[in-house]
Amino acid sequence: xxxxxxxxxxxxxxxxxxxxxxxxxxxxxxxxxxxxxxxxxxxxxxxxxxxxxxxxxxxxxxxxxxxxxxxxxxxxxxxxxxxxxxxxxxxxxxxxxxxxxxxxxxxxxxxxxx
Amino acid sequence: xxxxxxxxxxxxxxxxxxxxxxxxxxxxxxxxxxxxxxxxxxxxxxxxxxxxxxxxxxxxxxxxxxxxxxxxxxxxxxxxxxxxxxxxxxxxxxxxxxxxxxxxxxxxxxxxxx
Numbered sequence: 001x002x003x004x005x006x007x008x009x010x011x012x013x014x015x016x017x018x019x020x021x022x023x024x025x026x027x028x029x030x031x032x033x034x035x036x037x038x039x040x041x042x043x044x045x046x047x048x049x050x051x052x053x054x055x056x057x058x059x060x061x062x063x064x065x066x067x068x069x070x071x072x073x074x075x076x077x078x079x080x081x082x083x084x085x086x087x088x089x090x091x092x093x094x095x096x097x098x099x100x101x102x103x104x105x106x107x108x109x110x111x112x113x114x
Numbered sequence: 115x116x117x118x119x120x121x122x123x124x125x126x127x128x129x130x131x132x133x134x135x136x137x138x139x140x141x142x143x144x145x146x147x148x149x150x151x152x153x154x155x156x157x158x159x160x161x162x163x164x165x166x167x168x169x170x171x172x173x174x175x176x177x178x179x180x181x182x183x184x185x186x187x188x189x190x191x192x193x194x195x196x197x198x199x200x201x202x203x204x205x206x207x208x209x210x211x212x213x214x215x216x217x218x219x220x221x222x223x224x225x226x227x228x
Contacts, residue, residue: 031213032213033213039155043202043221044219044221044222045157045206045217047217050214095213096213099213100164100169100212101147101159101162102159102217103159104156104158106156107157
């Protein structure tokens, strides 16, 4: 069984600033992946970044990076140089090798202030 | 080119009716999914098909029946609609059902039951 917890229902950031969204998870799987998906007001879910649990190096995609703390079961998303287009719901998700499915957190609504 | 498409985008219907939502992907993926997103934005897996075979069947009322005529299509039929079925339904696809593959989501179908 997997659970994903996002403790920040809403956050805001000034344009060009940096923001970190928190996520903790629990899983009984030894092989798993973690994801951050973005859902803008258009509703379309888009993958932002993914991390394989076996990899110690934190994943990075342009302005998006993660801080993966395996022992603490923490997987936070850092957005640098925030842009207006980053305003969206952000969902943290986990997927275990034996589960064949994504388990999502409840999401964090990010607002970007011009 | 649309990767994952759903029809219709909006569906308003009365309690007790039967309705279908269609999903098609042109990515050549093997695996397709249906998710339900409730009014609080919580996203939960309903079904998953791999090569037309059902591999995930979460605790969903029997009134919901998925059908996969081929690998590129996964339709969702809902009988005897209830008020609680009002939600946004997302179709998604991935290259494989194995762990770690990105899921590509459709634009969602907002179902409103009155």
